[in-house]
Amino acid sequence: MVVIDRVKEDFYQRISSDHVLVLVYPDVDSLCACKILQTLFKADNTQYTVVCVSGISQLKTAFTTHHDKVRSVVLINCGGGAKLIELLQPEEHICIFVVDSVRPLELDNVYNKGQVHIVLREGEVLEIPDFDDIYDSDQQAEEDGEEEGEEFFSDEEVEDSVTGGKRRRREGEASYEARRKRHLWRRKREEILYKYSEFNYHSTAASLVLYELAWRLTRDNNELLWLAITGLTEQLLHEKTDREMYVTEMHRMQPHVLRLNRSEEETVSAINTMKINFVEELRLDLYRHWTIYDSLCNSCYTACKFKVWSLKGHKNLLEFLADMGLPLVQCKQRFSAMDVQFRENFRSWIDRSAAKFGLDNMAYGSFSAQIGYKIKLSAADMLLSTTALIENPEKSTEEAFLQALDALSWSNVTKILAGIETAKLQQAAIKTHVRNFIDTHQVVCTGPFVYAYVEEGTPNMKYFSRPLTLCKLARFLREAWISSNKRARDYPFILSAPVDLEKGTCLVAGVPCQTEETRRSEFRKAFTQAADRTQANASFDCFDNCVFEMQMEDRGKFFDALTALCTVC
Amino acid sequence: MTRTVNILDLGARCLGEKALELVRELKRSQDGNLPPYNEDGIRQVVEEMRALFEQNQLEVRATTDGERGLLSGIQLRHACLERNQRCLLAYVHHRMTRIRDYRWQTGSVLPPSFRLSLCEQEIQWFTHYNRSLATYMRSIAPTGLDLTQHLQPPKSLLVEVRCLEDYGEFEMEDGTVVLLHKNTQHYLPRSQCEPLIRQGVLEHIH
Numbered sequence: 001m002v003v004i005d006r007v008k009e010d011f012y013q014r015i016s017s018d019h020v021l022v023l024v025y026p027d028v029d030s031l032c033a034c035k036i037l038q039t040l041f042k043a044d045n046t047q048y049t050v051v052c053v054s055g056i057s058q059l060k061t062a063f064t065t066h067h068d069k070v071r072s073v074v075l076i077n078c079g080g081g082a083k084l085i086e087l088l089q090p091e092e093h094i095c096i097f098v099v100d101s102v103r104p105l106e107l108d109n110v111y112n113k114g115q116v117h118i119v120l121r122e123g124e125v126l127e128i129p130d131f132d133d134i135y136d137s138d139q140q141a142e143e144d145g146e147e148e149g150e151e152f153f154s155d156e157e158v159e160d161s162v163t164g165g166k167r168r169r170r171e172g173e174a175s176y177e178a179r180r181k182r183h184l185w186r187r188k189r190e191e192i193l194y195k196y197s198e199f200n201y202h203s204t205a206a207s208l209v210l211y212e213l214a215w216r217l218t219r220d221n222n223e224l225l226w227l228a229i230t231g232l233t234e235q236l237l238h239e240k241t242d243r244e245m246y247v248t249e250m251h252r253m254q255p256h257v258l259r260l261n262r263s264e265e266e267t268v269s270a271i272n273t274m275k276i277n278f279v280e281e282l283r284l285d286l287y288r289h290w291t292i293y294d295s296l297c298n299s300c301y302t303a304c305k306f307k308v309w310s311l312k313g314h315k316n317l318l319e320f321l322a323d324m325g326l327p328l329v330q331c332k333q334r335f336s337a338m339d340v341q342f343r344e345n346f347r348s349w350i351d352r353s354a355a356k357f358g359l360d361n362m363a364y365g366s367f368s369a370q371i372g373y374k375i376k377l378s379a380a381d382m383l384l385s386t387t388a389l390i391e392n393p394e395k396s397t398e399e400a401f402l403q404a405l406d407a408l409s410w411s412n413v414t415k416i417l418a419g420i421e422t423a424k425l426q427q428a429a430i431k432t433h434v435r436n437f438i439d440t441h442q443v444v445c446t447g448p449f450v451y452a453y454v455e456e457g458t459p460n461m462k463y464f465s466r467p468l469t470l471c472k473l474a475r476f477l478r479e480a481w482i483s484s485n486k487r488a489r490d491y492p493f494i495l496s497a498p499v500d501l502e503k504g505t506c507l508v509a510g511v512p513c514q515t516e517e518t519r520r521s522e523f524r525k526a527f528t529q530a531a532d533r534t535q536a537n538a539s540f541d542c543f544d545n546c547v548f549e550m551q552m553e554d555r556g557k558f559f560d561a562l563t564a565l566c567t568v569c
Numbered sequence: 570m571t572r573t574v575n576i577l578d579l580g581a582r583c584l585g586e587k588a589l590e591l592v593r594e595l596k597r598s599q600d601g602n603l604p605p606y607n608e609d610g611i612r613q614v615v616e617e618m619r620a621l622f623e624q625n626q627l628e629v630r631a632t633t634d635g636e637r638g639l640l641s642g643i644q645l646r647h648a649c650l651e652r653n654q655r656c657l658l659a660y661v662h663h664r665m666t667r668i669r670d671y672r673w674q675t676g677s678v679l680p681p682s683f684r685l686s687l688c689e690q691e692i693q694w695f696t697h698y699n700r701s702l703a704t705y706m707r708s709i710a711p712t713g714l715d716l717t718q719h720l721q722p723p724k725s726l727l728v729e730v731r732c733l734e735d736y737g738e739f740e741m742e743d744g745t746v747v748l749l750h751k752n753t754q755h756y757l758p759r760s761q762c763e764p765l766i767r768q769g770v771l772e773h774i775h
Contacts (some may be wrong), residue, residue: 398753
């Protein structure tokens with residue numbers, strides 16, 4: 001069942017009286033959503049348990065171990081696309097609420113009355129086929145279900161209608177008509193289902209849905225707003241949605257920001273409160289916490305525009321800096337340690353020079369938060385730091401998840417700053433890898449798509465065995481490849497990296513092509529079909545539709561099958 | 570003059586030094602464990618006090634008999650006696666406070682290591698104190714209220730805890746059962762989590 005209008009009554013009030021099990025996928029949007037939900041629960045003294053699930057099998061394990069202790073389960077960004085009733089087999093009294101940004105949602109979940117509820121934001125329109133097109137409540141359908149369409153014109157029937165009496169003939173005709181109708185209905189249903197599940201995309205972020213709930217409960221404050229903004233920024237920077245949708249959502253957040261951060265000239269507000277304001281953010285990762293030079297070299301946008309791995313590109317970059325009027329010595333110093341005049345004028349200089357050097361989409365609208373005099377973070381900084389914390393290679397997924405969850409509260413802002421340092425290492429590792437790939441020409445362009453492998457034994461490989469970072473590397477590599485081969489923009493990009501050397505598995509991530517402005521990907525369908533054809537040992541466990549795991553030996557066959565599949569389509 | 574020399578013969582460098590030693594000993598050990606009851610030191614101070622007192626008695630009798638020039642000596646010794654008394658009382662009282670705080674922080678059972686530092690009378694006092702405290706706590710509420718549990722009023726009913734090891738099922742007072750698996754985070758009633766937090770199974774998240 002879909003819960004849209006009465007989110008407060010149908011969702012929140014139903015769960016806030018029991019002990020709730022919250023299952024969360026480890027990515028930034030889900031973490032922010034979880035934190036918002038935790039804050040709401042704390043205010044209402046609702047007991048809860050938070051468990052991290054990164055795949056379908058983990059979801060099942062967590063549910064089976066915990067389910068007889070709880071009555072309500074909330075799934076955040078996991079399970080929206082899986083058949084929950086079949087998979088989890090919950091008992092009668094258990095209610096499952098799903099807050100998922102992945103589309104398309106599994107139809108069994110949407111049309112289930114009673115146990116599975118999908119929570120959406122008010123005003124969201126779900127494009128789903130009608131109930132009657134998918135489910136036939138007619139009893140006869142099951143009886144005739146085994147018959148194939150070919151039997152319509154079987155000779156026996158003709159004989160029956162001839163040898164039998166008039167009544168039998170009429171019965172035969174009636175049943176033939178019914179069967180034909182059913183066959184047509186079934187074919188139409190298959191078509192509808194195929195079209196429905198063809199493309200995977202993302203809709204409203206889970207953190208935005210929960211922020212809206214908090215707002216309706218009038219329990220929203222700057223902290224929750226900041227979490228919602230971080231979740232939204234992830235959608236843009238991790239390319240889950242397109243720019244238009246991001247801008248629309250941003251405009252929806254603006255009134256909240258203005259309402260909660262009213263700056264009055266007369267009253268002096270405490271300096272230690274958090275203040276959020278709107279800024280035009282540059283596509284330079286972490287430049288306020290890094291040196292300008294490092295940030296230019298390691299951010300995907302600028303590195304690919306300038307092609308910093310080549311000598312000419314590097315010279316171009318230095319020219320750019322010179323054009324801006326920033327001495328190289330200053331650029332190689334930490335941003336906060338630069339001379340005041342450079343720091344203050346940096347924004348205007350870069351805007352002026354960016355157009356000259358072809359950096360058109362350098363700026364985008366975003367928000368930044370400030371506490372006290374020392375700590376100022378932009379939404380992108382927060383996002384990069386949280387991603388680095390979640391995918392910390394030294395810790396297991398669950399531990400890293402809990403650490404990242406801790407870091408999201410502003411009383412632990414030192415953890416975010418530590419995360420920023422890790423993020424810098426990660427970015428540098430990604431860029432070095434991309435440079436290696438380009439230099440050694442390891443990116444292969446087969447007809448319908450472009451792919452690359454991360455070899456075993458490459459340094460810093462530990463960063464790339466996690467889905468989020470692998471996708472980041474894939475995007476960066478793709479941008480880098482496109483900067484040299486413009487044609488490749490029309491093709492999707494697939495990257496594979498080893499994840500577990502003992503078991504011999506590797507992770508495969510896909511980045512869709514960006515011909516239209518939408519971010520729809522057909523990877524899940526294509527990958528499943530190719531894996532079926534080659535009988536590859538692949539597990540589509542991960543909730544991220546563009547990522548899956550398989551055995552390394554099957555990789556070659558898989559890519560061949562995928563090539564064949566894509567050439568056909 | 571000859572009489573003050575007698576006191577110096579007692580072995581103390583000057584009057585009241587020994588008592589000050591006792592007090593200093595306690596002050597130095599404030600951060601650490603309670604030192605054993607210094608019977609020796611107390612005995613010496615009491616000896617000193619007795620010697621001073623006897624001397625004083627003699628001189629008072631002599632003065633009433635008519636001798637002169639002894640009054641300042643008597644005053645000095647009296648002041649010394651009072652100082653010693655004050656130091657001894659401070660010593661005993663401070664120890665008593667420490668033992669009482671120990672009860673509030675740790676519990677009513679005396680581990681042998683702590684017991685060694687107490688003298689007989691102190692142990693008896695501890696038992697009496699325990700008994701009085703228990704009677705009082707029982708009298709507040711029908712089921713008895715353990716006042717020593719929360720020395721600071723708790724900020725909230727429920728606390729956020731993280732599970733550090735696999736504990737298994739944990740049943741709470743109202744019947745709900747929670748599965749404490751490693752690396753899960755829970756929000757549970759404070760009173761029921763406290764023993765697990767002390768054991769180290771759960772970690773309190775602020």
